[in-house]
Amino acid sequence: MADDSDSSRSNAHGEIMRATYRALRDHGYANLTIKRIAEEYGKSTAAVHYHYDTKDELLAAFLDYLLGRFKDTVHEVEIIDPERRLDSLLDQLLIEPNDHRDLLIAMLEMRSQAPYREAFGERFRGSDAYVRYILRTVIEQGVAAGAFDDVDVDHAARALMTVVVGAQTRDAVLNDDESDAFETARRLADEYVSAVLIDDDSGAN
Amino acid sequence: MADDSDSSRSNAHGEIMRATYRALRDHGYANLTIKRIAEEYGKSTAAVHYHYDTKDELLAAFLDYLLGRFKDTVHEVEIIDPERRLDSLLDQLLIEPNDHRDLLIAMLEMRSQAPYREAFGERFRGSDAYVRYILRTVIEQGVAAGAFDDVDVDHAARALMTVVVGAQTRDAVLNDDESDAFETARRLADEYVSAVLIDDDSGAN
DNA sequence: CCTACCGATCGGTAGG
DNA sequence: CCTACCGATCGGTAGG
Numbered sequence: 001m002a003d004d005s006d007s008s009r010s011n012a013h014g015e016i017m018r019a020t021y022r023a024l025r026d027h028g029y030a031n032l033t034i035k036r037i038a039e040e041y042g043k044s045t046a047a048v049h050y051h052y053d054t055k056d057e058l059l060a061a062f063l064d065y066l067l068g069r070f071k072d073t074v075h076e077v078e079i080i081d082p083e084r085r086l087d088s089l090l091d092q093l094l095i096e097p098n099d100h101r102d103l104l105i106a107m108l109e110m111r112s113q114a115p116y117r118e119a120f121g122e123r124f125r126g127s128d129a130y131v132r133y134i135l136r137t138v139i140e141q142g143v144a145a146g147a148f149d150d151v152d153v154d155h156a157a158r159a160l161m162t163v164v165v166g167a168q169t170r171d172a173v174l175n176d177d178e179s180d181a182f183e184t185a186r187r188l189a190d191e192y193v194s195a196v197l198i199d200d201d202s203g204a205n
Numbered sequence: 206m207a208d209d210s211d212s213s214r215s216n217a218h219g220e221i222m223r224a225t226y227r228a229l230r231d232h233g234y235a236n237l238t239i240k241r242i243a244e245e246y247g248k249s250t251a252a253v254h255y256h257y258d259t260k261d262e263l264l265a266a267f268l269d270y271l272l273g274r275f276k277d278t279v280h281e282v283e284i285i286d287p288e289r290r291l292d293s294l295l296d297q298l299l300i301e302p303n304d305h306r307d308l309l310i311a312m313l314e315m316r317s318q319a320p321y322r323e324a325f326g327e328r329f330r331g332s333d334a335y336v337r338y339i340l341r342t343v344i345e346q347g348v349a350a351g352a353f354d355d356v357d358v359d360h361a362a363r364a365l366m367t368v369v370v371g372a373q374t375r376d377a378v379l380n381d382d383e384s385d386a387f388e389t390a391r392r393l394a395d396e397y398v399s400a401v402l403i404d405d406d407s408g409a410n
Numbered sequence: 411c412c413t414a415c416c417g418a419t420c421g422g423t424a425g426g
Numbered sequence: 427c428c429t430a431c432c433g434a435t436c437g438g439t440a441g442g
Contacts, residue, residue, distance in 0.1 A: 027321075028318065028320075028321040029235065029317070030234065030235050030318065030321075031321075033419080033420065033421080034420085034421060034422085035419085035420080035421090043427075043428085044427075044428055044429080045421085045422085046422090046423080046427070046428065046429080046430095047427055047428075049421085049422065049423080050427060053422090054421080054422080055421065055422090105317075105320045108316070108317045108374075109317040109318075111313070111317070111374065111377075111378045112234070112310075112313045112314040112316070112317040112377070112378075113233065113235065113314075114377070114378045114380070115233070115310045115377060115378075115380055116232075116233040116235075116236075121378070121379075121380060121381075124378045124379065125378075125379050125381065128375070128378075128379055155389065155392060158385055158389040159389055159390075159392070159393040159396070161371075161375070161389075162368060162371035162372055162375060162386070162389055162390050162393060163367060163368065163371055163393075164371070165370075165371040165374050165375050166366075166367035166368055166369070166370040166371025166372070166374070167367055167371070168374075169313075169316065169370050169371065169373075169374045170333070170366070170367060170370050172316075172317070172319070172320060173316045173319045173320075173326070173329045173330075173333075174319075174326075174329065174330050174333055175319065175320055175326060176326075176330065180363055181367070184360065184363040184364055184366075184367055185364075185367050187360060187364070188364040188367060188368075188397075191364070191397070191401045192393075192396070192397065192401075195400035195401050195404075196396045196397075196400050199400075217411095238435080238436065238437080239436085239437060239438085240435085240436080240437090248411070248412085249411075249412055249413080250437085250438085251411070251412065251413080251414095251438090251439080252411055252412075254437085254438065254439080255411060258438090259437080259438080260437065260438090
């Protein structure tokens with residue numbers, strides 16, 4: 001309660017999460033070992049096991065940490081105009097990652113483990129549902145305000161979610177110079193909004 | 206040259222590919238070992254190493270095998286009408302997998318390794334380019350025939366590719382009872398085709 | 411192709 | 427939290 005500005009005191013869990021992140025980023029999930037995490041942590045493997053009994057437990061906690069960070073990038077926006085608000089939200093979800101591409105790669109690796117680890121699957125389902133909820137809310141406001149047509153809001157949210165996940169996967173996999181993944185997806189999302197959510201009866205172009 | 210109908214003779218490579226597929230499906234990429242592949246193969250680990258010197262070499266060959274199978278599901282269709290032809294192609298890419306969901310899960314796992322293994326990355330880039338080529342060809346025919354507007358064909362192909370990959374990833378990750386992934390994606394693709402590729406000037410509904 | 415084996419590395423623990 | 431160690435398993439190889 002005194003000071004957590006330095007946070008170099010007993011913030012072991014946070015340090016281990018960050019160490020796990022670096023180890024995952026540098027070596028990949030398939031080569032993510034307690035030893036490598038411990039090296040990044042700067043202490044022994046026993047020190048890691050002191051805070052997390054098993055590797056499974058550590059990984060589940062790490063996924064919570066990772067998805068929490070992702071959720072933070074999807075913050076509610078302070079814009080009232082529904083159309084611009086959705087636009088801003090899509091920007092956050094689909095603008096070139098640059099800085100946090102490593103995070104997306106790490107997330108893809110853990111995603112691919114979901115079919116084998118129920119602890120992962122349930123967390124990703126929760127994350128998917130959360131982002132869809134944010135999208136639904138924004139779209140519903142737009143429909144209520146008359147900015148969008150009276151579309152199937154739940155479907156529209158799932159559709160945009162598909163675009164987001166498609167961009168994330170393609171970007172991580174096709175990681176050459178100018179990966180088109182997010183650029184394409186952002187443009188696709190725009191087309192979807194202006195051609196499907198807004199079916200402009202008031203004038204055909 | 207005599208008979209390959211029985212194919213139980215010296216088809217070791219094919220057998221090992223199928224054994225690898227089963228081992229990957231049952232244990233996941235992170236737990237894919239030569240020993241497990243050998244068990245599925247029905248012979249010793251040395252027998253596997255006899256045909257593939259290293260695990261890396263085996264995995265690269267397996268990815269070729271896997272992507273080849275995927276390409277086979279994207280066969281050219283014998284329909285002339287461009288609109289119905291694109292529709293049929295999207296069906297093949299986006300209809301509920303059911304039978305080959307295991308294949309998609311396996312592919313997602315290997316996708317997630319692309320950032321760490323250049324041999325994987327280049328193969329996935331090739332596969333992405335191939336499917337985009339097929340999509341572009343069909344859309345170009347539609348534009349030429351006047352069925353579609355004069356859209357940016359390359360972008361349209363990339364956009365639909367994003368939808369396909371998004372559906373594949375979401376389906377594998379959100380693997381609960383009625384995963385909406387492919388249903389949502391198929392509907393999204395339809396909306397994209399009828400609202401963006403066909404901007405019906407001839408009458409605003 | 412097999413048996414038998416190699417050194418290396420894994421997750422985890424005992425004892426302090 | 428550390429040192430030291432455990433049994434288990436890994437990819438790969440020798441010798442046949």
